[in-house]
Amino acid sequence: xxxxxxxxxxxxxxxxxxxxxxxxxxxxxxxxxxxxxxxxxxxxxxxxxxxxxxxxxxxxxxxxxxxxxxxxxxxxxxxxxxxxxxxxxxxxxxxxxxxxxxxxxxxxxxxxxxxxxxxxxxxxxxxxxxxxxxxxxxxxxxxxxxxxxxxxxxxxxxxxxxxxxxxxxxxxxxxxxxxxxxxxxxxxxxxxxxxxxxxxxxxxxxxxxxxxxxxxxxxxxxxxxxxxx
Amino acid sequence: xxxxxxxxxxxxxxxxxxxxxxxxxxxxxxxxxxxxxxxxxxxxxxxxxxxxxxxxxxxxxxxxxxxxxxxxxxxxxxxxxxxxxxxxxxxxxxxxxxxxxxxxxxxxxxxxxxxxxxxxxxxxxxxxxxxxxxxxxxxxxxxxxxxxxxxxxxxxxxxxxxxxxxxxxxxxxxxxxxxxxxxxxxxxxxxxxxxxxxxxxxxxxxxxxxxxxxxxxxxxxxxxxxxxxxxxxxxxxxxxxxxxxxxxxxxxxxxxxxxxxxxxxxxxxxxxxxxxxxxxxxxxxxxxxxxxxxxxxxxxxxxxxxxx
Numbered sequence: 001x002x003x004x005x006x007x008x009x010x011x012x013x014x015x016x017x018x019x020x021x022x023x024x025x026x027x028x029x030x031x032x033x034x035x036x037x038x039x040x041x042x043x044x045x046x047x048x049x050x051x052x053x054x055x056x057x058x059x060x061x062x063x064x065x066x067x068x069x070x071x072x073x074x075x076x077x078x079x080x081x082x083x084x085x086x087x088x089x090x091x092x093x094x095x096x097x098x099x100x101x102x103x104x105x106x107x108x109x110x111x112x113x114x115x116x117x118x119x120x121x122x123x124x125x126x127x128x129x130x131x132x133x134x135x136x137x138x139x140x141x142x143x144x145x146x147x148x149x150x151x152x153x154x155x156x157x158x159x160x161x162x163x164x165x166x167x168x169x170x171x172x173x174x175x176x177x178x179x180x181x182x183x184x185x186x187x188x189x190x191x192x193x194x195x196x197x198x199x200x201x202x203x204x205x206x207x208x209x210x211x212x213x214x215x216x217x218x219x220x221x222x223x224x225x226x227x228x229x
Numbered sequence: 230x231x232x233x234x235x236x237x238x239x240x241x242x243x244x245x246x247x248x249x250x251x252x253x254x255x256x257x258x259x260x261x262x263x264x265x266x267x268x269x270x271x272x273x274x275x276x277x278x279x280x281x282x283x284x285x286x287x288x289x290x291x292x293x294x295x296x297x298x299x300x301x302x303x304x305x306x307x308x309x310x311x312x313x314x315x316x317x318x319x320x321x322x323x324x325x326x327x328x329x330x331x332x333x334x335x336x337x338x339x340x341x342x343x344x345x346x347x348x349x350x351x352x353x354x355x356x357x358x359x360x361x362x363x364x365x366x367x368x369x370x371x372x373x374x375x376x377x378x379x380x381x382x383x384x385x386x387x388x389x390x391x392x393x394x395x396x397x398x399x400x401x402x403x404x405x406x407x408x409x410x411x412x413x414x415x416x417x418x419x420x421x422x423x424x425x426x427x428x429x430x431x432x433x434x435x436x437x438x439x440x441x442x443x444x445x446x447x448x449x450x451x452x453x454x455x456x457x458x459x460x461x462x463x464x465x466x467x468x469x470x471x472x473x474x475x476x477x478x479x480x481x482x483x484x485x486x487x488x489x490x491x492x493x494x495x496x497x498x499x500x501x502x503x504x505x506x507x508x509x510x511x512x513x514x515x516x517x518x519x520x521x522x523x524x525x526x527x528x529x530x531x532x533x534x535x536x537x
Contacts, residue, residue, distance in 0.1 A: 080429075147429065
C-alpha cells in the first residue's frame with residue numbers, strides 16, 4: 001500500500017533521513033520505534049509533504065506522491081495524526097472533524113466515525129481546545145479518518161496520554177484497521193503499546209532502519225535495547 | 230449649554246445625533262469587515278486596504294457615467310450594478326495581489342506591512358494617472374438623496390439608511406460565510422495552523438487567495454457605498470485606513486462580533502462627543518480611551534478563552 005524507496009530528507013545542510021526503504025502491505029500495522037531525535041517525526045512529516053524530500057520515491061497504492069503538496073497527498077489517500085495532536089482548538093469538535101472531509105467533498109460526517117469515538121458525538125458542540133488530551137487524540141484520529149484514507153500515519157500517539165487510555169487506543173487502532181482495511185504506520189517510543197498494536201516493528205536509528213521484525217517471534221530484549229538511552 | 234433649547238428640541242437633537250452615530254457605525258462596519266477577514270483571519274497587515282475601497286469608489290464613478298450616457302432609463306438602479314462590479318474588480322485585484330506578493334510573505338508579517346504600504350502608494354499613483362488628481366463626485370440617483378421626515382423636527386437622511394441596510398446585509402452575509410460554509414471552516418483552520426490545515430486536506434494556497442479576494446471585494450463594496458457620503462480622490466483611502474485598523478484591533482482580531490461591537494462603541498463615543506466638543510478633541514478622547522483599554526486588554530474586546 002505504501003512504498004518508500006531511498007527516501008532522503010534534510011533540514012538545510014544536515015541530512016536526517018539517509019535513504020530509507022520500506023513497504024507497508026494493505027491492512028498492515030507497522031510501528032516505527034526509536035529514541036528522540038532519530039528521525040521518526042521527520043519521516044512522518046516527509047511522508048506528509050511538510051518536510052520536502054531531498055530524493056527518493058514515495059508511492060501509495062501504486063501512485064507516486066513524491067513532490068505533491070500536503071493536501072494533494074491527503075486526496076491520494078494519506079492521513080496524518082501529528083505529534084501533539086494539533087487539533088484546531090478554537091473550532092468545535094464537529095468542525096474539526098469536518099475539516100477532514102474537504103478532499104472527499106462530503107458535507108456530513110459519516111456515522112461510523114462517531115461510532116468509533118462516541119465521546120466526540122457527546123461533545124460535538126464544544127471547542128476542541130477544551131477537550132482533555134485523550135479526547136483531543138481521538139479527535140485528531142477522527143479528523144484524519146474523515147478524509148477516508150488508505151494509509152493512516154500516527155506520530156507518537158501515546159505521548160502525554162494516561163496508561164489506561166493507551167490500551168484502549170491500541171484496541172481502537174486495530175478495530176479501525178479491521179473495519180476499514182487501511183494500513184497504519186505509527187511511530188512510537190513505548191514498546192508495550194507498539195507490541196499491542198503492530199503487526200511489524202521497525203527500529204530507526206540516526207535516520208536508518210536498524211531492525212525489522214514481524215510481531216510474532218520478536219526479540220523484545222533486542223528492541224528495548226535500541227530504545228534505552 | 231442646553232438652556233437655549235426646549236425639551237422637544239433637545240430630544241430631536243439627541244435622536245438625530247444618535248442616528249448620525251448609527252450611520253458612522255455602519256460606515257465603520259463596512260470599512261472594517263473586509264479587514265476583519267484579511268487581518269483578523271489571515272493575519273495579513275494590509276496597508277492598501279483603503280486603496281481597495283477607493284477602487285470600488287472609482288468603479289462606481291465609471292458605472293454611473295456609463296449609465297447616464299448609455300442607459301439613462303436605468304440610472305436609478307445603477308448603484309446596485311456598481312456595487313457588484315466594485316466587488317468583482319476589487320476582489321480580482323486582491324487575488325492578483327495575493328498571487329504576486331502576499332503569498333510569498335505569509336511567514337514575514339512585518340514585510341507584508343511594508344509591501345502593502347508600497348502597494349498603496351503605487352495604487353494611489355495609478356488612480357492619479359488614470360482619473361486625475363482632483364476628487365470626483367458621483368451623481369447619486371434621486372431616490373437616495375434627501376431625507377425622510379420622521380416628525381416635524383427629526384429627519385433622517387435616506388443615504389444613511391441605505392448605508393445602514395448595506396452594513397447589516399454584508400455583516401450577515403460574512404457571518405454566514407465564515408461560520409456556516411465550508412470555506413469559512415477552511416479559513417479558520419488555516420488561521421489556527423497553516424501546516425496542519427494542509428495536512429488534513431485543505432488547499433491552503435487556493436483558500437488564501439479566495440479569502441484575500443473576498444476581503445478586498447468587501448472593501449470595494451464599502452468604497453462604492455461611500456461615494457454617497459463623500460467624494461472620491463486618489464488618496465481618500467488614507468483617511469479610512471487608521472480608523473479601520475483601530476476598529477479591527479480594538480474588537481479583537483479574529484472575532485467578527487468583536488469588530489461590530491468595537492465599531493459601535495467607537496462610532497457612538499465619537500459622534501456623541503463631537504456634539505459637545507470639537508471634532509479633533511472627540512477623536513483624541515476616543516483614541517486615548519481605546520489605547521487605555523488595549524493596554525489593559527491587548528487581545529481586544531472579544532477574545533476566545535481556550536485551554537492552551
